[in-house]
Amino acid sequence: MNKLTIVEIIQGHVIEGNKITVYGWVRTRRDSRAGLSFLTIYDGSCFESLQIVINNNISNYNNEVIRLTTGCSVSITGKIVKSLGKGQNYEIQASQIEVIGWVNDPNTYPIAAKKHSLEYLREVAHLRPRTNIIGAVVRIRHTLAQAIHRFMNEHGFFWVSTPLITASNTEGAGEMFRVSTLDLENLPRLNNGKINYDKDFFGKEAFLTVSGQLNGESYACAMSKIYTFGPTFRAENSNTSRHLAEFWMVEPEVAFATLTDILKLAESLLKDIFKIVLNERYDDMQFFTTVINKNIVNRLTKILNMNFIQIDYTEAINILKKYDFNFKNKIYWGMDLSSECERYLVDKYFQAPVIIQNYPKNIKAFYMRINNDNKTVASIDILMPGIGEIIGGSQREERLDYLDNRLFEMGLNKEDYWWYRDLRKYGTIPHSGFGLGLERLILYITGIQNIRDVIPFPRSSRNINF
Amino acid sequence: MNKLTIVEIIQGHVIEGNKITVYGWVRTRRDSRAGLSFLTIYDGSCFESLQIVINNNISNYNNEVIRLTTGCSVSITGKIVKSLGKGQNYEIQASQIEVIGWVNDPNTYPIAAKKHSLEYLREVAHLRPRTNIIGAVVRIRHTLAQAIHRFMNEHGFFWVSTPLITASNTEGAGEMFRVSTLDLENLPRLNNGKINYDKDFFGKEAFLTVSGQLNGESYACAMSKIYTFGPTFRAENSNTSRHLAEFWMVEPEVAFATLTDILKLAESLLKDIFKIVLNERYDDMQFFTTVINKNIVNRLTKILNMNFIQIDYTEAINILKKYDFNFKNKIYWGMDLSSECERYLVDKYFQAPVIIQNYPKNIKAFYMRINNDNKTVASIDILMPGIGEIIGGSQREERLDYLDNRLFEMGLNKEDYWWYRDLRKYGTIPHSGFGLGLERLILYITGIQNIRDVIPFPRSSRNINF
Numbered sequence: 038m039n040k041l042t043i044v045e046i047i048q049g050h051v052i053e054g055n056k057i058t059v060y061g062w063v064r065t066r067r068d069s070r071a072g073l074s075f076l077t078i079y080d081g082s083c084f085e086s087l088q089i090v091i092n093n094n095i096s097n098y099n100n101e102v103i104r105l106t107t108g109c110s111v112s113i114t115g116k117i118v119k120s121l122g123k124g125q126n127y128e129i130q131a132s133q134i135e136v137i138g139w140v141n142d143p144n145t146y147p148i149a150a151k152k153h154s155l156e157y158l159r160e161v162a163h164l165r166p167r168t169n170i171i172g173a174v175v176r177i178r179h180t181l182a183q184a185i186h187r188f189m190n191e192h193g194f195f196w197v198s199t200p201l202i203t204a205s206n207t208e209g210a211g212e213m214f215r216v217s218t219l220d221l222e223n224l225p226r227l228n229n230g231k232i233n234y235d236k237d238f239f240g241k242e243a244f245l246t247v248s249g250q251l252n253g254e255s256y257a258c259a260m261s262k263i264y265t266f267g268p269t270f271r272a273e274n275s276n277t278s279r280h281l282a283e284f285w286m287v288e289p290e291v292a293f294a295t296l297t298d299i300l301k302l303a304e305s306l307l308k309d310i311f312k313i314v315l316n317e318r319y320d321d322m323q324f325f326t327t328v329i330n331k332n333i334v335n336r337l338t339k340i341l342n343m344n345f346i347q348i349d350y351t352e353a354i355n356i357l358k359k360y361d362f363n364f365k366n367k368i369y370w371g372m373d374l375s376s377e378c379e380r381y382l383v384d385k386y387f388q389a390p391v392i393i394q395n396y397p398k399n400i401k402a403f404y405m406r407i408n409n410d411n412k413t414v415a416s417i418d419i420l421m422p423g424i425g426e427i428i429g430g431s432q433r434e435e436r437l438d439y440l441d442n443r444l445f446e447m448g449l450n451k452e453d454y455w456w457y458r459d460l461r462k463y464g465t466i467p468h469s470g471f472g473l474g475l476e477r478l479i480l481y482i483t484g485i486q487n488i489r490d491v492i493p494f495p496r497s498s499r500n501i502n503f
Numbered sequence: 504m505n506k507l508t509i510v511e512i513i514q515g516h517v518i519e520g521n522k523i524t525v526y527g528w529v530r531t532r533r534d535s536r537a538g539l540s541f542l543t544i545y546d547g548s549c550f551e552s553l554q555i556v557i558n559n560n561i562s563n564y565n566n567e568v569i570r571l572t573t574g575c576s577v578s579i580t581g582k583i584v585k586s587l588g589k590g591q592n593y594e595i596q597a598s599q600i601e602v603i604g605w606v607n608d609p610n611t612y613p614i615a616a617k618k619h620s621l622e623y624l625r626e627v628a629h630l631r632p633r634t635n636i637i638g639a640v641v642r643i644r645h646t647l648a649q650a651i652h653r654f655m656n657e658h659g660f661f662w663v664s665t666p667l668i669t670a671s672n673t674e675g676a677g678e679m680f681r682v683s684t685l686d687l688e689n690l691p692r693l694n695n696g697k698i699n700y701d702k703d704f705f706g707k708e709a710f711l712t713v714s715g716q717l718n719g720e721s722y723a724c725a726m727s728k729i730y731t732f733g734p735t736f737r738a739e740n741s742n743t744s745r746h747l748a749e750f751w752m753v754e755p756e757v758a759f760a761t762l763t764d765i766l767k768l769a770e771s772l773l774k775d776i777f778k779i780v781l782n783e784r785y786d787d788m789q790f791f792t793t794v795i796n797k798n799i800v801n802r803l804t805k806i807l808n809m810n811f812i813q814i815d816y817t818e819a820i821n822i823l824k825k826y827d828f829n830f831k832n833k834i835y836w837g838m839d840l841s842s843e844c845e846r847y848l849v850d851k852y853f854q855a856p857v858i859i860q861n862y863p864k865n866i867k868a869f870y871m872r873i874n875n876d877n878k879t880v881a882s883i884d885i886l887m888p889g890i891g892e893i894i895g896g897s898q899r900e901e902r903l904d905y906l907d908n909r910l911f912e913m914g915l916n917k918e919d920y921w922w923y924r925d926l927r928k929y930g931t932i933p934h935s936g937f938g939l940g941l942e943r944l945i946l947y948i949t950g951i952q953n954i955r956d957v958i959p960f961p962r963s964s965r966n967i968n969f
Contacts, residue, residue, distance in 0.1 A: 042659060042727065060727070060759040062930050080758075081726030082659060110930040112759070137759075138901070138931035146929055163718075163922040164929065166725035175726055179661040186652050193508055193548060195645040200960040201667070201734050202680070202711075202749055204967045214668070214682045214704070216711065218738045221698050224687060232687050238680070238738055238748070239967040245668075245682065252629075252960055252969065259632035260547030260641055261508065261526070268667050268733065272684045272704055282704070283668055292546075293526040293578070293603075435604070456629040456969055463612055463630065464528050464576040465604035494666040494718055501670045501705040503718065503922055 044083035046127055051117050059087065059129065060137075062167065063109045065150055074102055078111060081172055084320040088120060088128040089113050101136050106143040107150040108167065111136055155490050162494055162503045170328065173321035174491050177314060178479055184313040185266065185287055188306055194262040194289060199249030201268065204241055205453065212272035213244040214282075245270035249288050250470060251404070251457050254433060257290035257468050258460045264289040274498050278487040279425070281476060283496040290470035296406075296415045296432045299469040300392055303419055303428050304345050306473070307390075311337045314482055322482075330484030336422065337482065345390040350374075350413065353382060353393050360386075373400045374418075376425050383420045391420045403443045404457075405431040406467075417471065424481045430471025437461040510549035512593055517583050524580045525553065525595065526603075528633065531616055532571050540568055544577065547638055550786040554586060554594040555579050567602050572609040573616040574633065577602055621956050628960055628969045636794065639787035640957050643780060644945055650779040651732065651753055654772055660728040660755060665715030667734065670707055671919065678738035679710040680748075711736035714938060715754050717870070717923050720899060723756035723934050724926045730755040740964050744953040745891070747942060749962040756936035762872075762881045762898045765935040766858055769885055769894050770811050772939070773856075777803045780948055788949075796950030802888065803948065811856040816840075816879065819848060819859050826852075839866045840884075842891050849886045857886045869909045870923075871897040872933075883937065890947045896937025903927040 039057045041050075046059065061080035068074045072093040077086035091102055105111070115131035122128070140146050147161045148168055158165040165171040189196065202216050218238040219225065225236040234242050249265040256263045265288040273280055289306075291299055315322060315337055326334050348356075354370050357378055361368045364377055374382075374393070383391050395413040398405070405414035419428035434440045440461055444451045451458065479491040489495035494503045505523045507516075512525065527546035534540045538559040543552035557568055571577070581597040588594070606612050613627045614634055624631040631637040655662065668682050684704040685691065691702040700708050715731040722729045731754040739746055755772075757765055781788060781803055792800050814822075823834045823844055830843055840859070849857050861879040864871070871880035885894035900906045906927055910917045917924065945957040955961035960969045 044659070060932075062725075081661070082728075108930040110932045137933070138927075138929075140930055141928045147925075163721040163925060164725075166722050172725065175661055175663065175722065179656075179663075182662050183652060183656050186649060190645075190649050193510070195547070195641055196648050197641065197645075197959055198734070198751055200749060200962055200967075200969075202736075202962050202967065212684065214684060215687070216680045216682060217687075218678065218680060219687075221681070221683075221685075221687070221690060238740075238964060239962075240965040241967065243967055255629040255969075256632050256641065256959060259528075259630075259638065262548075268664070270668075274704075283666060285664055459613075459629060461604075462607045463604075464574040464606055466526075466576045467603070493663055493722060496666055496668050496705070498704060499706040501666075501668065501707065501709055503666075503721075 042082040043078070043080045043085065043087045046087060046117065046129075047083060047085050047125075049126060051127065053117055053119060053127075055117050056114065056132075057117060057129070058112055058114045060112045061087070061110070063105050063107055063111060065107065066103075066105050068103060074098070076105065076111075076113075078113065079172070081166070081175075084169070084173055084176070084324055085125070088122060088125055089115070089131050089134075090128055091131045091134065095131065095134065097134065097136075102134060105136065106140050106146070108140040108143075108146050108148070109136060110138040155485075155487065159489055159495070166493070169324065171490070173318075173324050174479065174483060174485070175493075176321050177318050177483060178475075178491065180314055180317050181310055181475065181478065181482070182266070184310040185306070188309050189264045189289065192262070192302075194264045195256075195260050197253060197256045197260075197263045197265055198267060199246070199252035199265050201246050201270075202239070202243050203246045204239065204243055205251065212274075213247060214270055214272045216243045216245055247271060248286070248472060250290065250472070253288055253290040253470065254468065255456070255460055257292045257470070258464075258466060261292040262289070276498055278489075279477070279480075281488055281492065281495055281497055284488075284492065285475040287473040287475060288470060290468060292466050292468045294432075294469045295467060296394065296417060296430075296469055299430055299432075299471055300347070300394075300417055303417075303430065303471055303473070304392075307419075308341055310478075311482070312341060325483045325485075333482065333484040340390060343389060345392050345419070346387045347392045347394065349394050350396045353378075356382065356386060371397050371399065379420050379425045383422050383425070388422065390422065393418050393420065398443075401431070403447050403449060404433050404440070406434045407439055407443070415469075419471075421481045423484075424477060427477045427481060428471050428473050430469065432467065432469040435461060435465045435467050437465070508548040509544070509546045509551065509553045512553060512583065512595075513549060513551050513591075515592060517593065519583055519585060519593075521583050522580065522598070523583060523595070524578055526578045527553070527576070529571050529573055529575045529577060531573065532569075534569060540564070542571065542577075542579075544579065545638070547632070547641075550635070550639055550642070550790055551591070554588060554591055555581070555597050555600075556594055557597045557600065561597065561600065563600065563602075568600055571602065572606050572612070574606040574609075574612050574614070575602060576604040621951075621953065625955055625961070632959070635790065637956070639784075639790050640945065640949060640951070641959075642787050643784050643949060644941075644957065646780055646783050647776055647941065647944065647948070648732070650776040651772070654775050655730045655755065658728070658768075660730045661722075661726050663719060663722045663726075663729045663731055664733060665712070665718035665731050667712050667736075668705070668709050669712045670705065670709055671717070678740075679713060680736055680738045682709045682711055713737060714752070716756065716936060716938070719754055719756040719936065720934065721922070721926060723758045723936070724930075724932060727758040728755070742964055744955075745943070745946075747954055747958065747961055747963055750954075750958065751941040753939040753941060754936060756934060758932050758934045760898075760935045761933060762860065762883060762896075762935055765896055765898075765937055766813070766860075766883055769883075769896065769937055769939070770858075773885075773894075774807055776944075777948070778807060791949045791951075799948065799950040806856060809855060811858050811885070812853045813858045813860065815860050816862045819844075822848065822852060837863050837865065845886050845891045849888050849891070854888065856888065859884050859886065864909075867897070869913050869915060870899050870906070872900045873905055873909070881935075885937075887947045889950075890943060893943045893947060894937050894939050896935065898933065898935040901927060901931045901933050903931070
């Protein structure tokens with residue numbers, strides 16, 4: 038007996054008339070007056086469900102088949118036949134059905150076959166991948182991750198895993214989670230009453246990383262092209278639809294590369310993965326156009342043939358100034374761009390992806406390369422329509438004296454950065470990189486509005502069930 | 504001008520006589536009496552260095568070229584010519600050399616061109632990828648990760664990212680790291696003096712996960728085949744050559760699968776990635792046979808055509824009993840297998856990879872499926888020669904009453920597992936999975952002995968520099 042997945046059957050990797058077995062869960066059951074029952078079953082392998090036609094002469098028809106409800110797990114053995122129903126190629130004429138797992142008390146099944154809000158589904162995060170919409174998100178997330186790994190590999194990048202637990206704070210700012218094995222009810226103390234972190238697991242204070250970049254740079258300064266693909270943490274208390282305490286980032290870092298080089302890299306990476314998602318996840322994307330946003334496929338397709346707009350921060354400010362009656366706050370050079378401003382540029386003014394370059398140094402991190410004007414740094418943010426920033430990057434300061442100067446200006450202790458500074462002492466190179474937030478990318482692609490719906494078990498303030 | 508990487512030149516993606524530019528770092532310099540200098544440069548793209556031939560008539564020969572030392576970064580422009588030296592296809596006749604970054608004070612360069620011990624290199628973890636050996640580890644680690652993602656994708660698995668920060672403890676045991684944003688110098692307290700975790704970021708105690716399995720099961724019970732590929736944490740104080748506080752795991756989870764199914768999956772996954780490493784990292788593997796262990800390529804090649812030995816735990820105990828004069832402790836049914844015992848079975852008795860099945864329930868986790876004997880569980884450990892366990896897995900207990908019974912037996916509170924139990928209430932299915940430790944796999948493949956040498960920035964007790 039041939040065991041097949043639903044995607045194999047639907048994509049036609051089958052011979053009509055063959056007898057096969059398929060495993061899955063019941064989506065719906067319908068009984069006809071003619072003594073037939075129709076099940077649709079899913080196994081997660083693709084968006085489509087598979088139709089099963091069951092004649093009432095099979096042995097467990099009356100005591101089992103007609104009791105099947107949404108969510109029951111079954112194995113079905115039968116013959117593959119061309120489907121007469123619309124929208125499906127094949128269906129199964131069942132000769133045998135085994136019920137593997139019943140749904141206890143179907144009336145209280147948390148995801149019975151009806152429309153559930155995304156808000157509600159977050160409360161049953163352990164069951165929500167069984168729904169059409171979250172199942173589609175899972176497949177798209179997977180396809181994106183695969184596409185990213187493939188793209189990086191084909192372009193000569195090595196995947197590097199940078200540490201999650203760190204004693205340093207990349208950005209010199211930002212809320213971090215402490216990592217500790219100290220017994221909080223019984224903290225070891227120094228003579229002066231302060232906590233004795235020497236007794237902690239790492240012998241000093243430790244935190245969850247906010248970026249793998251600094252460590253990534255150390256590897257780019259040896260392997261030329263590297264990327265990280267891993268989780269990142271922010272202990273921000275902001276309960277927004279765009280922020281998570283734990284999210285996934287892709288951070289390429291390229292030796293001998295300027296801002297222009299990585300800007301091209303970012304654009305071609307995005308276009309490549311958009312193309313792959315449109316090709317490989319056609320049915321899931323069609324579903325999102327139906328239930329979420331009818332424009333998502335069109336806008337991705339359009340972007341494939343579009344050059345991203347490139348403007349300087351200064352230019353962006355000049356544009357915004359002309360329209361400043363639109364904004365809550367006064368527009369001035371030196372300000373950080375609020376998401377309101379970003380959206381105006383992307384959604385209204387350009388109606389296209391926008392790369393903003395060369396931000397004022399005072400609003401950016403210490404490691405970004407100072408431009409000749411000594412006021413701006415070689416940085417980029419890439420903003421997407423409807424979503425805002427999904428990529429932030431920069432050329433890194435490779436000149437030791439400039440770097441030391443920035444550390445000093447920002448009140449950072451250069452001894453804390455001894456190994457990062459070593460990279461500038463020994464065969465320093467121009468190098469650049471960026472960070473791409475995986476979840477924001479999925480929001481953009483699917484049109485889904487809340488970031489908690491595109492990661493399996495979201496973590497945010499007071500949110501750690503499951 | 505054509506910018507090429509060294510791997511592109513060495514693999515012959517070039518036209519002889521073409522003028523190209525290549526960027527990299529100096530490995531060695533040798534000056535001949537005939538007025539020529541020879542540089543070898545590396546860029547991390549492959550094991551081999553590229554030879555550069557420099558005539559003393561180029562403009563910066565005397566003031567720069569003959570001052571170049573190991574680690575300087577350079578760009579070289581020149582013509583590709585067939586190499587007469589042995590072991591190389593091509594070399595570059597340089598027409599122009601630009602020194603991008605000097606090495607400050609070459610005499611103190613931490614990784615000057617001489618033999619360094621792996622122990623020493625850990626102290627300069629930010630520079631060690633510039634060495635031949637760690638560079639080779641990076642490429643192999645990358646190729647393994649790619650091979651795993653590709654294998655899983657081709658076999659219909661979806662990558663799922665399970666949360667790193669968790670409120671639960673998968674194994675009901677093991678030392679975990681606490682994650683908190685509480686101010687330790689000023690802890691919020693309840694009236695009874697206990698710490699008020701309600702004030703912590705997540706509103707309750709939170710930890711770093713020791714396994715993504717339970718969350719992974721929830722997704723396998725919807726998508727059929729999933730895998731995680733991410734970091735995992737253990738706050739064990741054991742300072743051994745096999746343990747890290749932070750390491751990477753691959754955890755496939757398969758619906759409608761028995762122990763036999765995933766045992767086959769594990770074997771074919773391992774063989775597939777061994778084959779890929781042998782093909783795609785031939786030069787790096789040759790290097791490891793030279794400097795680490797001359798048997799590693801042979802043993803991998805042999806395994807490709809070998810069936811893994813499969814024995815029951817009970818059988819393993821019977822074998823060990825016969826040879827118990829070899830062991831420190833008495834051998835008895837019910838004991839956990841010490842690494843001494845494991846090594847005896849794998850390295851001496853079978854001299855092959857060994858899959859041990861059906862361990863006593865009392866030494867295994869609550870979620871493993873009870874066998875009919877009510878004494879053992881459907882578990883596997885896969886042991887590799889020279890390294891011991893690299894895979895642990897099991898069929899999961901899908902029967903709610905049996906699961907509840909095990910939770911009770913082990914003194915675990917079943918309310919804490921409410922969502923995990925839900926998976927057994929609603930369309931439960933037989934399912935199985937395993938965890939593969941990425942770093943142990945690399946130890947096995949490369950022959951390297953210490954796990955701190957196969958992850959970029961190792962974390963262990965009192966070890967968090969960089």
